[in-house]
Each structure stands twice: as structure tokens, then as C-alpha cells.
Amino acid sequence: MRTAVSVIIPAWNEAERIGETLFALQAQPLGGDEKRLPFWDELIVVDDGSTDDTLRIARSFTDRLIRHPRNEGKGAAMESGFRLAKGDVILFLDADLGHSATHACKLLQPVLSDLADMTIAVFPKPVNRSGLGLVKRLAQIGVRRLGGCNVRASLSGQRAMKREVLERIVRFERGFGVEVGLTIDAARQGFRIIEIELPFVHRYTGNDLAGWLHRGKQLCSVAGAFWRKRRVSFFQRR
Template identity: 35%
Template structure:
């Protein structure tokens, strides 16, 4: 199998050269593609000098957009996605490939304890993992890791679903689960990045809530909406029982809670059908 490595890069001049050389030294990769996402430093020049094929975005489109560009241009049967900032150890590529050879369609490098950039992001990632495990009924060890190996043909099936921002790992993982493809994990240690992070605390917080809802809508919206609908239904029934016993009447609050329960259930049901249409493959 031919293997391609895709490195999305924006202003990663401090680490991109060493990252590419470490990949080349493995002698397992057939091509290295660096997607220069509107860098204003020497990222592109250093990448070309190190031996990578460089594809340019005329302006910054986002990490996810760079991933999609790389996937469209990769010629390998297997694509390895990894960061260009020095966080990922190229030697772990060998373990990812072993899992692919065992028959898995997506293999994710699961960051171990001490690999998170901050306590807040570590807590957020644990919440993502627990929610994704609940939604998919499969153990999810690291939902947001950007170090992963995929079968190229299957990954391209979901390119249209991927966002242009930083949540492409979440989207692709849940899409593979939804399609019934095999997903596995390899433990890795992520080092501290070289250079300045492109993550912003305020935007990251907003992104946290967006990802929570995206996890639900990408897999099974009804599984997310149903507990809330049941909770409102039970509250409505409990309140109705109380008011019937005390005042012998049906109150507006009970009607509101019952209505809310039905509306949330119907929203989940409709969302479930829309999600099913999203994954419908055309002949």
C-alpha cells in the first residue's frame, strides 16, 4: 500500500523542517504533502527544502480546509494526518500503519496523561470522549486527536461533512462510526508544540459547545434529544399529579411541559432522519 502523510501548516517555520526529516527517516512513507495555509513566514520554503510537496492556500482557510486539500491531492492508499508543530512523534506512524494492516479503517493516536496542552482542554477532551462513547456505543479514547491514519477512499466519502475549522477530527471519527467502519486507537505522547498556538480561549470555549452538538447531530440526534424529552415528560406528569391531588385541576405548567416534551422528541426524530440522509451514498 502506498502511504501519504498530510501536514496542515500555518506559520510553522520553527518545526516543519525537523518534522518532515523525521518522517523521511522512517523509510515507510511514499509522499509528504504540506498544505501551506496562508503562512506569512518561511514555512513553505523550509518544507520544500526538506523534501515535501507543498500545496498553497492563498489565504488562511482553516485547519480542516487544509486537511481536505491534502486528502484530495494525496495519491496514497493510506493517509497519515499529523501536526506540523512538533507535537507528534513520527515514530508512532509505524504503530498506526500496523493497525491499518490489521484491517482497521481509521486509527487514532490517543494522547496519554500529560499530553494535553492545558488542564481546561484536558477536561474538555474527557467530556468529548465520554459523550462520543455514549452516542456511538463504542469506547472512544481520544476524539479530538489530529494524529491519525485512514484508508484514503473511505475518508474521502466524508470530505463534504468536514468543517474548515479545527473540529475535523471529531467529525471524521463520528462519521466512521456512523458508517460502520472499524476504528482503533494507538497510545501516543504529544509533546509541547513549537511556536505559537492558533487556539484562542474564547473561541475555544464556543467551539466546545459547538462540538458537543456536532457529536450528537453527526451520529444519532435522537439519542441526545430523547433523555431531555423523557425528563420533561416526567416533570409534567409529576406536576400534573401534584396539582390534581391538591387542586383537582390540570394547570398551564403541565400543558407547557408536556408540549415541550413532545416538541423536543419530534425535533430529535426529524434530526435523525436528516442525519440518515446525510450519510446516504449515491450509486
């Protein structure tokens, strides 16, 4: 019996790229088996209160849609998708991958083969660097200290995992700290985490005001996630 796979895509104002992302997922077989298309059993899009055409475009590719009436944060969107999902393996993907989403199925094989409980995609280094890398370094340090593991891409939203991992998550962070929170919880509970280098491409924030504001919001979310995980750890030891 084949393991069922649910793909969950949280999206907020992604009308520009979500169509290309979803189209790329439609015709990607698992392990090159052209007779079984696509590789997923259900594709869920969670529109987190978008004010553009994200929902309308997504509806053209899937009828598994969740609509938040207002923006609640990436973590909230991911949790909403998981609560609806029926698959034994959950694959989270960002909405802005575009054509590079064709590589998504490569995250599944170690999980389906029981070589890992969670896989995380490592992106290539960007050609044009933006920001100072502060959030990334903070994430790596925090996951190492609180989760006891070295993960290069703890901020990556491209990850596959067994349903059991999500069912044992202590708390879904609501915003951009959700990925580091998932990584820490999984590591603390002894789940096997493997990173896979894949040529994903997504929209990088620039060095303009909007970019710095985004990174500032991300930094606060990640720091908040670490603070909450540290408090949970403290009270569990008492």
C-alpha cells in the first residue's frame, strides 16, 4: 500500500508566482514513474488573508483550499493545512518557488524509505546577497542550543515529514518562527532530520525599506520562538 502524501502551501499575496508553483507540481512523478502523476495525493493551499488574486489563481489548480479571513501568520496557515490534511507524510512548500517546485518530490524519498523522519531543503547561495545574514545565524545558533542539532537551513519552509512528527509538536509558532520551532521540537524528541541540497529558487527580499522591515519582522518572530521554547524546556525540567 502506497504512503499517502499531502502537500501544503501557505500563501499570502502570492498571486505573482503561486500559479507557476502549482503548475510545476501538477506533473511531477515520484522516482521517475511516469505512470503515476502527480506524486501527491492531495494538494492544499491555505490563503492567509490575501488581498490580491492568490485565492482565485489557486482555485484553478486545486479544490483543497482554506481561506483565512485575515492574515494570521505563516505558522497559523501551516497548522490550518495540517489539520485538514489526510496524508501520512506532509510536505510543506512556499508559494513562491515557481518552476523550481519541480524538485519538491526529492524531499520525500528519505521519509518514504524510513531513512528520515523530517527532511529540510537547503537552498543554493544567492548570487546577489541581501541583508547581513543575522536571522540565519541566529536560527542556527538557537536550534543548536535548544534542539541539540546542527541544521544549516532551519529557516527553510521546504520540508517533508511523517505525520507523527507534527502530531507531537509542542506548539505551532504563528509567524515566521514556525520552521525553527518545528526543527527544535523534532530534534528534542529524537526524530531523524536530514538536509538535502536542492536548486530551489524563491523571491529574496531586497535591501530596500520593505526588505529590511521584512527581515526585522522575521528576526522578532524567530527570537520569540526561541524564548518560548526555552521557557517550555525550563518548566519541563522543574
